[in-house]
Amino acid sequence: FATVLAVVAGLAITASASVAHDVYNNVLRDGKATEEETVRVSRITVIVLGIVSIILGILAMSQNVAFLVSLAFAVAASANVPTILFSLYWKRFNTGGAVASMYTGVIASLVLIFFSPAVSGVPSAMVPNADWSIFPLTSPGLVAIPLAFIAGIIGTLATKPDNLDHLAAEMEVRSLTGVGVEAPVDH
Incomplete structure (x- = not known):
């Protein structure tokens, strides 16, 4: 407890x-x-x-805790994985793409969960006596994560670049060499 x-x-x-x-x-x-x-x-x-x-x-009282945790991870992954990967590996990726990717991931995953068998349509659903289930999968990640990637690409290409090349170069030098990193602090 x-x-x-x-x-x-x-x-x-x-x-x-x-x-x-x-x-x-x-x-x-x-x-x-x-x-x-x-x-x-x-x-x-x-x-x-x-x-x-x-x-x-x-x-959600009748739901398996592990299943509920997997839904939470699917929502988090839908919002964060595309943004993190694009931030690390695509220099053109910008704020517009990040916002589009995160909002699309969260909204798509929540909507897909709402219309999935996890919420309605089967006896073990959160609302077992209703049936508005039109999405066949119980976890939204397989659809929501690619949608978030696509939204990140569209959001990036539809907005101006952030023009942070000097910061990207500075961070790369700092991460590879340690130049400019503060010394350890004694507590």
Whole structure:
């Protein structure tokens, strides 16, 4: 029980801090939110996250935990794998491609999960008495990851290059030689 509580608490704190700091303060308030506002948004986020998690937990009660973890990994891979690989191996890849790739991966995988047998259409589904299952696979990765790659290519080619060649060259020299890397710090 203590292990589960520690993991849930860590995830709740991380999610609430991300929403309060990154979304509320930096995006919605342009960095001008007070500490009290940020704390209030963080607390509200924890409550909403808790309620949503309980509802999803009740819906997924009959599901195998390993299967649910595989769905989470498929969503994460759909969003991150194309962006990481393009960032490492395609110099032209830019912010537009990264955003297109990540949004396409997340949205495609979530939509495919919603229309898969994992959610409806079979007795072991999250909603067993309904049938809106039109996607035959239970895991979306096989379709969502290639869609995210295609979106990354289109997003990159449709937008201006970031013109960060000097930074790419600097990072390459730094990674190959260690020049410019800070010395270890004693703590």
